Amino acid sequence: MKKKKNSLFIPDVMFDSVHDISPSYLAERGIRVAVLDIDNTLVTYGMPEPTKEILAWIEALRAGGISVAVASNNSRERVERFNRTLSAFVTYRSRKPSPKSVYAACRHFGVTPAQTAVIGDQIFTDVLCARRAGAFAILVTPLPYKENFFFKCKRLMEKPFIRAYRRKNDSDNGS
Numbered sequence: 001m002k003k004k005k006n007s008l009f010i011p012d013v014m015f016d017s018v019h020d021i022s023p024s025y026l027a028e029r030g031i032r033v034a035v036l037d038i039d040n041t042l043v044t045y046g047m048p049e050p051t052k053e054i055l056a057w058i059e060a061l062r063a064g065g066i067s068v069a070v071a072s073n074n075s076r077e078r079v080e081r082f083n084r085t086l087s088a089f090v091t092y093r094s095r096k097p098s099p100k101s102v103y104a105a106c107r108h109f110g111v112t113p114a115q116t117a118v119i120g121d122q123i124f125t126d127v128l129c130a131r132r133a134g135a136f137a138i139l140v141t142p143l144p145y146k147e148n149f150f151f152k153c154k155r156l157m158e159k160p161f162i163r164a165y166r167r168k169n170d171s172d173n174g175s
């Protein structure tokens, strides 16, 4: 079947929260490395460190055989402070949607892009990064935060792709 032109922007799967993503869900799809966005995915934008719930979720991934990388477009300072308690493989200033953070994680862990999942809250950075790299694209609902005008515009632009995902999913489930 011919791939739709906009499929670069449609996630493979959507979850309300990272806590709904289990290590077995990833492992069953052949995924060995989770490449995680920080801001509004793991914690609210500006929160300097992971919560204990996030630490527990990441430990559960690792215990389930999933290696963890953190890829953020944010600064080295922000990413390194966030990572102090995680000790994950990190890339900062990742320039997502560039796929380079996925490639770096693949080299580090010795896996292929098809064995990685990018987990993030934005279509035009996280999902597109996954698509370009050939990784599995997981979109989560952004954590609540005060949106500025720029973010509001981005969220509006994401809407058609989220609708397309829901349509696709409804037809997959209905058949």
Ligand SMILES: [Mg+2]
Pocket: 037, 038, 039, 040, 041, 120, 121, 122
């Ligand atoms: Mg984000």
